[in-house]
Amino acid sequence: MPYFDNNATTPLLEAAEEAYMLASRDHWQNPSSPYRSAARARNLFDDDREWLAGLMGCPVEAIVFNSGATEGNNAVFNYLAGKHSSRARVVVSTIEHPSVLEPARAAFPDRVDYIPVLPSGISDLSVLAKLLKNPDIVLVSLMAANNESGVLQPWRKCLKMCRQKGVPFHTDASQWLGKMPSDGLGECDYVTACAHKFGGPKGVGFDIINQRETSFRSQLGGLHERGHRAGTENFPGIRSMVAALKYLYENLDRTLAEQEVRRNIFEKTLCQQIPGMRIIGSSDERLWNTVYLVMPGFANTRWVSLLDKRGFTVSTGSACASGTEGPSHVLAAMGIESQEAHRILRISGHWDTSSAAWNGLNAAFVEVWEELNRPKSSARETMVISV
Amino acid sequence: MPYFDNNATTPLLEAAEEAYMLASRDHWQNPSSPYRSAARARNLFDDDREWLAGLMGCPVEAIVFNSGATEGNNAVFNYLAGKHSSRARVVVSTIEHPSVLEPARAAFPDRVDYIPVLPSGISDLSVLAKLLKNPDIVLVSLMAANNESGVLQPWRKCLKMCRQKGVPFHTDASQWLGKMPSDGLGECDYVTACAHKFGGPKGVGFDIINQRETSFRSQLGGLHERGHRAGTENFPGIRSMVAALKYLYENLDRTLAEQEVRRNIFEKTLCQQIPGMRIIGSSDERLWNTVYLVMPGFANTRWVSLLDKRGFTVSTGSACASGTEGPSHVLAAMGIESQEAHRILRISGHWDTSSAAWNGLNAAFVEVWEELNRPKSSARETMVISV
Secondary structure: OOEOEOOOOOOOOHHHHHHHHHHHHHOOOOOOOOOHHHHHHHHHHHHHHHHHHHHHOOOHHHEEEEOOHHHHHHHHHHHHHHHOOOOOEEEEEOOOOHHHHHHHHHHOOOOEEEEOEOOOOOEOHHHHHHHOOOOOEEEEEOOOEOOOOOEEOOHHHHHHHHHHHOOOEEEEOOOOEOOEOOOOHHHOOEEEEEHHHOOOOOOOEEEEEOOOOOOOOOOOOOOHHHHOOOOOOOHHHHHHHHHHHHHHHHOHHHHHHHHHHHHHHHHHHHHHHOOOOEEOOOOOOEOOOEEEEEOOOOOHHHHHHHHHHOOOEOEOOOHHHHOOOOOOHHHHHOOOOHHHHOOEEEEEOOOOOOHHHHHHHHHHHHHHHHHHHOOOOOHHHHHHHHO | OOEOEOOOOOOOOHHHHHHHHHHHHHOOOOOOOOOHHHHHHHHHHHHHHHHHHHHHOOOHHHEEEEOOHHHHHHHHHHHHHHHOOOOOEEEEEOOOOHHHHHHHHHHOOOOEEEEOEOOOOOEOHHHHHHHOOOOOEEEEEOOOEOOOOOEEOOHHHHHHHHHHHOOOEEEEOOOOEOOEOOOOHHHOOEEEEEHHHOOOOOOOEEEEEOOOOOOOOOEOOOOHHHHOEOOOOOHHHHHHHHHHHHHHHHOHHHHHHHHHHHHHHHHHHHHHHOOOOEEOOOOOOEOOOEEEEEOOOOOHHHHHHHHHHOOOEOEOOOHHHHOOOOOOHHHHHOOOOHHHHOOEEEEEOOOOOOHHHHHHHHHHHHHHHHHHHOOOOOHHHHHHHHO
C-alpha cells in the first residue's frame, strides 16, 4: 500500500530490522557489564559509534545516544538554561518543530527571539544578523529541513554567521539526516537526530554535542554515554539505527538521482490535472521526497480520507499537530491564512517509492478531485446529506 | 550459555520479540496520524494501555509510556521540583538506584532526607515516621525491590504511612514488575517501570502518575500521552513490553513455585560447598531470582572472570556501578566494609532458569574455588606473578 507520510514516520528498513533482531538475539547484554558477552556488545557498540562519527564528521566523543529527537531537543535547551544566567536568550526559527519551540520557551521564558520565515518557506537570515548583535544570545537553533514543507533551511550559512559572533549553533537534523548528504553537520555545536524518520526504529536517536560541554546531561543516574545520558544503552536500537544510515548513505546517490525526478514529475502532472493547485516552497530547494500542496478546494481531511480509501496515505501536515485544532504554526509563520491552511496536504515519499506508486497517486488525486466535484445528485449522497 | 545477570538486563522474551516484529511490520505508522492504518495502530495501542492499567490496578489515564526507568525517575523529581517551592524536601531510601538518587539531589539540592537501611538490606521505616513530621516533605520514594540484594522493600507499608500524612509516594518498581504480583502498585502516586528488566525491549518503560497531576511533563514538544510526554510513540516497543508482561503474569504462579525453590537449593548447596560464604538478605523476603554473596576470599572480579570462562555469567554488582571504582552505595548503606565489598557477587536468574543451570553454576563455583585456592606452583602461574 503506497505510503506517502514518511516525514511523520517511516517503516523499519529491512537492513535495520535485521540488525535489530541480530543484536537483540546475540548482543542484548548490558554493554557496561564485566563479562565477555557484554564486552562483545561493547565492541560492536564502539564500532557503531565510530562509524556514525565518521558519517557526521564529528569526534566519537561528541555523540550522545538517546531516545529520539524530542529528548535530544529538550536536553539541549535544558542544559543551556542551567549553564547560563537568567539574562541569557536563545534564537530559534518560527518554523521549528514543537520539540524545539516548547523546550526553548520553557527553559528561556520570555527570552526567545525568532528568525521569521519567508512566504516560500525559507528562514530569513537577514533578521538573524540583527539578533546576533545582542550579547545575551547563547544559542541559535535552525532546523536543517522543515518537516512540513520540506524546504531546506540555510543552516550552513547560519552556522557561519554564528561562528563569526562566537555563538553556539544547534540544528535539528531530524528530516535531513538519511535523505541529504551529511557533510558539515558534525561542525555544528549541537545536532539532533531521530532514527524513525529515516527507516530506523522508534525510540532511538542521538545528539551531537560540542566536546567542551563536559557537564551536558540528558538524564541523570549513571555514567553511560560518558556521563551525558544515564540509562542502559538500547544497543539493539542503536545498531538498527546505524544499519539504516549505512544502507541509506550507501545508496544516497541513486536516491538523489531517482527520487527527485519522480517527485517532480508527480508535481508537474498534478498541476496540469488539478488547476488552481499550489505547491509551497517549489521555488526553493526542498527535500526530494516532500510535496506540500494547497488544494484548490475541499477540506484536507476529506482529501486524506478519500485518498486513504484508494490505498494512498497522505497527511494534513505534521502528525504532532494533526491532533490539534487549527492550522500548524509552520503555516501561520509562512503567512498562510486559516482558510487556505485547511486545504493543505503533505505528501512525503520513501527512499524506495517507485514511479508506479507516484503515478498511482496522481491517478488517485484525479479520481478524488472528480468525486469531490461531482454534483451531489445520487440517492446515496442525498441520503447522507439529509441525515 | 547460562546467564545469571538478569537484574542488569534480560534477553528479549520470545513473545516480546514476536510482538515487536509484528507491530514493527504491520503497525509502525504514527498512531496520531489521520488515516486508517494509523487508526489501527492507535486501537492496538489503546488495547495495550488498557491491559496494562488492568494489571497495575490504575486508571488508563495514569499511564505515561516513556523510554525507561531512568527517564521515568528523572521526570518525577524534576516535575515535583518545578511544582513546589524552594523549601520543599523529598525523602528517598539510601539504597535507591542512582536514577532516583541523582535526580532527587539535583532537583532538591540539600533538601533530600534519607531512609536508612538495616544490615539485612531492608529499609528502616522507623526513621521515616520521624521524617514525615516535617510538613515540607512533598514526596517519599522507596524502591519496591533492591537491584543488588534483591531484598523486597516495605513499599506497601511506606505507602500507608505516606497516605496517613497526605504525602505522595513513589516507588521505582523496575526490579519488582514481572517478577512479583503487581497488586497494589497502581495505588501509589508515582510508579516507575522498565521493560528490559523483565524480558521486554530496551529503551521502553512507563510511569504511573497520579491523575490529579495534569501538568506532569516528561518531555516537551507535542501532545502525545495526553501532553505528559512528547515524542512519537514507540508502539512496537510498547507492544513488545506489554507482551512480555502478559507472558510473565500468565506464568507467574509457576515461576514463583519453581524458581524460588531452585535458587534456595543453589544457595544451600553452595553454603555447604564453600565454607565461610555469606548470603546477604537471606533472613528477609527477597526476589526469587537473586543471590547476593560475600565470598570468603578472592576479589569478585576474579570470580566473575573465572566463572565466565566456564560459561556462567554473574556480576560484581549493578552494571551502572560496575564501571566505577569502589563498592556500590548500596553496600556502603548496608554497612558492608570496603574489604568485604570487593568480595561481593550478584547472581540473578531468569524466569526460565532450569535446575540444571543452577546445578551447573554450583559446580562451576566449586571448580573456581578450587582453582583459586590451588597452590601457585605451576610455571605459568609463577610467570604471571613475576610479570
